[in-house]
Amino acid sequence: MDAATGLRLLALAAGAIALAAIARRRGWPAPLVLVAAGLLVSFVPGVPVYRLDPEIVLLVFLPPLLYSAALDSSFLRLRDFKRAVGLLSVGLVLFTTLAIGLVMHLLIPQLDLAAAFALGAIVAPPDAVAAVAVARRLGLPRRMITILVGESLFNDATALTVYRVAVAAAMGQGITLLGGMLDFLIAAVGGVLIGLAVAWALGWVLERIRDPLVENTIILLIPFGAYLAAEAVHASGVISVVIVGLYIGHRMHRAGFGTRLLSDALWRVIDFFLETIVFALIGLQLHSIVSDALKVHDPWTLAGYALAIFGTAVATRFVWMVPAAALPPVLSKKVREREGPMSLSRTVAVSWAGMRGVVSLAAAFALPEDMEGRALLLFLTFAVVIGTLLVQGLTFPALIRWLKITSDREVYDDNLAEAAAQQAAATAALATLPDEATASPVHAEVIGQLRAKEERRTLNAWERLGGGTGQEGEETPGAAYRRMRREMLTAEREVFVRLRDERRIDDEVLRRVMQELDFEEAILERD
Structure with missing residues (x-):
């Protein structure tokens, strides 16, 4: 990397942090402000083109953000709502992939069905960072926040596994449905086992070091180690990182007070920095993505496709959420006693909190260069990400107030x-x-x-x-x-x-x- 590239990256980080600081001071949702600012800046003459490298996102940004979210989550609450989290992080992802794939194939029959399903897998997993940030600021009930956080922790694993199967099929690698299901099972089980092994080893080491600085330095490396260890054997790195984070977070009381204080400050800084850069990068992709798509399709056609896929992504979440929230308590006494019914207002709020994020963009950029319709798939992914972040993100606080959802009790x-x-x-x-x-x-x-x-x-x-x-x-x-x-x-x-x-x-x-x-x-x- 030359000096000019380094200066551009430094300018990006400095500008994004300054904007995030202003947003925080004024009480604005920083992720949405950064995305909107990036969109505008991408069209300013002279601004360099920032290309989102999928390897950097999946290997540098994703592991620490996942680990931090898991570390701050409650294992006990996630266990209580494992049914709801599973229905969203697995069931909804598969349902959304199927729905978007079929709609895409109907819109463009000449597009390979596997490529259409690849798009579905790319935009299926919501990124709950922005939604949870707004939810906590508005004081939403703990059950809703737990479901949103649990969904965001595990849905990437489902989506990325389905994505790999769909891309392999689109590239003519002859994968079967049974083979895809087997790959999914191996990835999930392997991720859990590796995560537990890394978590146990880490816990054993940390309980014997008793040096806050050394302990937190080791913890800083763990997300990357857990992710790479799982990916090396074709297991789910996402699940591995989440398992480690939940395990360590649940047992953090065993660490020394210095370790806990330093860890809390360390991960707050890391979260703020990485999230700031990520959301700024999302907005800055607009110019290059639109330019590539316009070389293949006219603007009105692109707009029509974008509206159709965006509408499908939003609608499928409502179609899935309403019966998923209402039926289990009715059909199962055990679910009814443990969880109780979920009100319609809370179901609507969770349904509207389906904002997509950087993982979807990273998966789209990772599509093979020679894949049919790559430019269109990348544009549609960007349209869904930006549409959900801005349309749903900006209206989410007003919806919460209108529904009168609070956590006062x-x-x-x-x-x-x-x-x-x-x-x-x-x-x-x-x-x-x-x-x-x-x-x-x-x-x-x-x-x-x-x-x-x-x-x-x-x-x-x-x-x-x-x-x-x-x-x-x-x-x-x-x-x-x-x-x-x-x-x-x-x-x-x-x-x-x-x-x-x-x-x-x-x-x-x-x-x-x-x-x-x-x-x-x-x-x-x-x-």
Whole structure:
């Protein structure tokens, strides 16, 4: 890479970050602002052409973004809603692939059916980054966010596997339906097994290092290692990365406080940087993609094809979501008791949150250069990605407000559960203190301070609901305070983790209180 190319990339990163910073300050959805800005900039004279390299996207951008999302997800909640997540990440992807492939073949009969299905697989998986960002900012219920996040974690694996089968068939490699199903099964099972193996090995290593800097450096490499290890044996790298992220995230309480604090900051920075670059690159592709497509088709024909495929992509999600949400609770008592019915308003909201992203574009750019209709498939992919990001993304907040969907009750329940858990944790922490009656005067003073601090912490938790009621040769008071407080923090953590495992508090509550305890322990470390 020469200096000029490096400067162009630096200019892209700097401009995208500056724009994202402005969007964040003004409360705008940064992904959508970046896409729109990229679209406009791509037509400015003198702006260099940025070509999206599919290898870079799949090997550099995708693994860390997937791992970070999985790390921040709740394994327990995903397990609770595994049926809904599976229906979307597998069932909906296959249904969308079939629907778009058939519509495409009807529109252009001369286009090979396998190529049409390849387009379906390319645009089938929604990228929930923008939807989840808006959903969390608007305070959507946890069930909806869990379903959207779970779908985005696993649907790429389904789509990319179907995509490979369709492309192989389109290029005349003689693959059969049975062979394609076998490839899909091998990729999924292989990805799970490799992910579990990498996760177990990583957990074993991290529990023995106890060095926050070294631990997080290793964790930084893990997404790439898990992805490449799976892809090397033709398994699903996506599933492998997700499994590792969920495993480590669920067991992060076993790491040291320094590791957790550093990890949280590290992945926030990585997410912000990669997502900013990705969405800016999506918009910047417009000029080159449209130019290539216009060499083969006239503008009105392209517009007609784009509207048809965009409409199909949006409609298939509604067609699938309504019965998928309504029928299982009716047909199964077990589903009805575990999940309960999903209201029509929430079903509509999840259906409208089907925004596509960079994985679809990367798959389209990876199509063989000599494949029939490649320029058209690339244009249609771009039309669906941009259409869903801007049309659905920009209207999503208004739809949520119109449907009056909130998580106010969940916020109250979380605060109530946290306060009760804090009370139990305080009781366990105070039980670690020695009896003031038998303690030395110095230690008695320290114990009183610790008791007061614990009482203040418990009181603060209840107030979130709107109201609330050494001798010579011995260790110094400061050392005694730090030692005793660390023992109390350990006892508190154990209670919070136990209550999380017993499903009496949610993972979000656990992360929130863990962060508070970690910060306090970090302060103790500096004293």
